[in-house]
Amino acid sequence: MSNERLSRTDIITISTSLGLGFLSPALSLFFLTLWPRAADTIRRWIQIALVEKSLYLMIFLVGIIPVTMFVFTRPAPPDDLLKHLISGVYHFQYRTMFWGSPRLMAGDLYIGFDHVAALAYQYLPHHLAYLPFQLTLLIGLAAVLPLAILRQFANQPRSVAFVLTTILAAVTWMIPAFTERVASARPEDFFALWDLSVFLVRSKREAVIWAAAGLLLLPTYWIAFAYLPAALLLPVSRRLRISVLAVLSSTCLLFWEIYSNGQWLPWLWSLHTDIDMRVAGVAENQPAGLLLFKIAPMMLFIMVILIVYQSNFTKSRERLHWRNLLNTIIPENSESVSTSIALPTLLFAWFLLPDMIRYVDSLGPIAAVIIARMLNAIPPQTLKQLRPAANATALALLFLLTNNTFHPNPMSNLHIPGYRPGQKVLTFFSAATYDALYENPGIRVAPAMELGMTRRAVQRAGLQLEEGTVNCQELAKWHVAWLASPKMTWAANNAPNCLSLVRLDKSGMSLWAVRHAD
Numbered sequence: 001m002s003n004e005r006l007s008r009t010d011i012i013t014i015s016t017s018l019g020l021g022f023l024s025p026a027l028s029l030f031f032l033t034l035w036p037r038a039a040d041t042i043r044r045w046i047q048i049a050l051v052e053k054s055l056y057l058m059i060f061l062v063g064i065i066p067v068t069m070f071v072f073t074r075p076a077p078p079d080d081l082l083k084h085l086i087s088g089v090y091h092f093q094y095r096t097m098f099w100g101s102p103r104l105m106a107g108d109l110y111i112g113f114d115h116v117a118a119l120a121y122q123y124l125p126h127h128l129a130y131l132p133f134q135l136t137l138l139i140g141l142a143a144v145l146p147l148a149i150l151r152q153f154a155n156q157p158r159s160v161a162f163v164l165t166t167i168l169a170a171v172t173w174m175i176p177a178f179t180e181r182v183a184s185a186r187p188e189d190f191f192a193l194w195d196l197s198v199f200l201v202r203s204k205r206e207a208v209i210w211a212a213a214g215l216l217l218l219p220t221y222w223i224a225f226a227y228l229p230a231a232l233l234l235p236v237s238r239r240l241r242i243s244v245l246a247v248l249s250s251t252c253l254l255f256w257e258i259y260s261n262g263q264w265l266p267w268l269w270s271l272h273t274d275i276d277m278r279v280a281g282v283a284e285n286q287p288a289g290l291l292l293f294k295i296a297p298m299m300l301f302i303m304v305i306l307i308v309y310q311s312n313f314t315k316s317r318e319r320l321h322w323r324n325l326l327n328t329i330i331p332e333n334s335e336s337v338s339t340s341i342a343l344p345t346l347l348f349a350w351f352l353l354p355d356m357i358r359y360v361d362s363l364g365p366i367a368a369v370i371i372a373r374m375l376n377a378i379p380p381q382t383l384k385q386l387r388p389a390a391n392a393t394a395l396a397l398l399f400l401l402t403n404n405t406f407h408p409n410p411m412s413n414l415h416i417p418g419y420r421p422g423q424k425v426l427t428f429f430s431a432a433t434y435d436a437l438y439e440n441p442g443i444r445v446a447p448a449m450e451l452g453m454t455r456r457a458v459q460r461a462g463l464q465l466e467e468g469t470v471n472c473q474e475l476a477k478w479h480v481a482w483l484a485s486p487k488m489t490w491a492a493n494n495a496p497n498c499l500s501l502v503r504l505d506k507s508g509m510s511l512w513a514v515r516h517a518d
Helices: 008-023 025-034 038-049 052-073 080-085 111-123 131-150 158-173 178-184 187-200 204-220 224-233 238-259 264-276 288-293 295-310 322-329 334-339 342-352 357-376 380-385 387-401 431-439 456-467 472-478
Strands: 424-427 444-446 480-486 499-504 509-514
Touching: 052 131, 052 158, 052 178, 052 387, 080 111, 080 431, 111 131, 111 204, 131 158, 131 178, 131 187, 131 357, 158 178, 158 295, 158 357, 158 380, 158 387, 178 187, 178 357, 187 204, 187 224, 187 357, 204 224, 204 238, 224 238, 224 342, 238 264, 295 357, 322 342, 342 357, 380 387, 424 431, 424 456, 424 472, 431 444, 431 480, 431 509, 456 472, 456 480, 472 480, 472 509
Parallel strands: 424 444, 424 480
Antiparallel strands: 480 509, 499 509
């Protein structure tokens, strides 16, 4: 056990470098280059990190850094959570909230979540109403993610397991769009957290608690069934796993069929048509394969390649064959579930099927768990030899994590002075759509939350706002009273005759009044 300790000067050096790293990694490196004691400080820091007791600090930091960065930056929800919070104003009818969108389903697709959100909006200050949802998801992920990864290293020494857990958790937090999903705090993001928590279950009692939590979540999201296959990863008997999946699936089907008056299945069939009706792409539906061109997912991919190339774990396990496919998907005993690499890989493939970035909060953590199980199959002595390099990597990632999680993202000021409930607002399909709704409860906005559910003419009119194209005759025909859009290409003095500038926000978002609109 090392007797190294960090002096007060060392602590000041590290704190200053981390603080400058929050502003810019370049400033931190510049400071460390000039500071004469930097080399000695870094050497002692790494030596202390090699001490087993200090590894608890790594696990703590990989969870607390994202929480701390969130508190400092306080990003506002970029989209759907804002509409959930004010859904009660519209009596939980999205057809009332969004105009020009006849394809919207009758009813509320998030009825359970929206009732809770409406209570938060009713009793909390409006600028804080979304925080309980964001913080619940954030703290949940900060705790569950490292613990779920750590549980996979049953065959490795604690010192090795802690360092590898820190690396995998830090890389997961830095995956593009991951923290954006946390800030969004949508119902499906809570399902992603629930899925991840399956890797914490260790007994029949915990499995029942996990299943009960899933039952409570079912009314919050109309596509909840997409997250139910995680029940097959419960480390309990085969019969209990199948029973849990059957109960969850039948309850989901029964609830949504009754609530929708038998329209739930037609709603599902219409999703493909809605996507085809879009006149432009949606960022969250971009191919998930694009993530591989980003640094954090690429690191995970490279780790998989190195593990497969340098280890023999594939030789020590039974290869997948059509004859034992059932036993691979539903192993007979719980021990096989806890160590199976195939099961989380199948769950990863399930979420990869839609090929959408929007599932990154499921794909990222599951990928980390898969890699952890692959590493757990490597002989401990082999990983012990890599521990110094792993420690240095973990420390570097913790440093980078301070600048690669949350960033300030305040809401735009789109409050409409003197607006009347029921007035129509046309927005560019972006954060403007949701900011305008939240700032002006009671107005009606287009395009809708699902772009393809809005009439194509209205979609095009909203998307063309970014180009500065406005058709005053169409606005009059649709009785549009206000426009909200970023990046208008004309100033107030040369805007179309039917528009009058109300406000230009510092974020670049602009609000315009439409003259002679009803």
